[in-house]
Amino acid sequence: MNILSPSILAADFWSLGDQIREAQKAGAEYLHIDVMDGLFVPSISFGMPVIASLRGQTDIFFDVHIMIQEPERYAAQFVRCGADMVTFHLEAAAQPAETVRLVRQAGARAGISIKPDTPVEAVEPYLDLVDMVLIMTVEPGFGGQKLIPVCLDKVRRLRGLVRERGLAVDIQVDGGITRDNVREVLAAGANVIVAGSAVFKGNVGENVRELMKALGEGHGA
Secondary structure (H helix, E strand, C coil): CCEEEEEHHHCCHHHHHHHHHHHHHCCCCEEEEEEEECCCCCCECCCHHHHHHHHCCCCCEEEEEEECCCHHHCHHHHHHCCCCEEEEEHHHCCCHHHHHHHHHHHCCEEEEEECCCCCHHHCHHHCCCCCEEEEECCCCCCCCCCCCCCHHHHHHHHHHHHHHHCCCCEEEEECCCCCCCHHHHHHHCCCEEEECHHHHCCCHHHHHHHHHHHHHHCCCC
């Protein structure tokens, strides 16, 4: 099943609640929440208080992407704040399997993300442990970047590995997704699509409906 996960990094924070409701009403099933610490990535975004506040206002699935050093320190706390899925970076975790265990023990799904320069083979040992792998198609830390086309080869490779093993692992792609390239991303093997500017710049409801239409037509998993 193909899923749209709008990234609130691109939202208007003055109207954040209204924009989230509009995206959900138009069909978005997930909400992508990027947490950045200024260390693993150069930017700083938002953290647990924002997630907890939003959790009290919506039942949409919280797809929380933590771009932080030593994610095991806070993984369970993000679940307690309302995360339904916590995805951490392989490059930032000293013990990825233990971080997955902490997330699951806290009651959420677990995902691992890799940056554009990290090969798919690096995440292969953990495929049996996770619910999702997020392949970044831009350098993490800033919204509004253009998708790096060569990253789609990694999506194809990962989809092949998942199929070979008969696993039910979602493949998420984040970075530079637009109406013009989303079908290509789906065809490569992704089934969870993160879109920020493509959702929140302009008419949110219309943007979501257009992307949902493409997801309905796409291949995905």
